[in-house]
Amino acid sequence: MEQSNRHVIAALATLIVLQAIMLSALYAGIRPHPPIATPLFGIAPFLGAAISVALAAIIVQPLGSRAGRALSALAALMALVSFGPQKYFDAQFALIYPAVLLGQFAALVIFASVVKAVGPQQTTVAERV
Secondary structure, eight states: OOHHHHHHHHHHHHHHHHHHHHHHHHHHTOSSOOOSBOSSSBHHHHHHHHHHHHHHHHHTOTTTSHHHHHHHHHHHHHHHHHHSGGGGGSTTHHHHHHHHHHHHHHHHHHHHHHHHHHHHHOOOHHHHO
């Protein structure tokens, strides 16, 4: 396994663990936990979907194919709903900052790795021959 794949898998696993813990806190009612609902959707189903996308990215190899890169980027975007920069303005930021900072770092690793992996793929047919 390439080192860049390991970085992305580690970052995806980080997001899975963070989201699973937040989902568990929601179900158990342990503070701080995410709200039960946001204006657009229920947070528990969204976290379940985000975890599923991250697992799917790991299974199809996060940088090995177009689908893997797309799933990896989607997993990072979905995680930023819970851990994005908007959380700096959350009233509970002092309680959740470790998860927010780690989630943002993991998303950054994923985005940077996907961009780096896409770069070399952009060769013409003449260059390959």
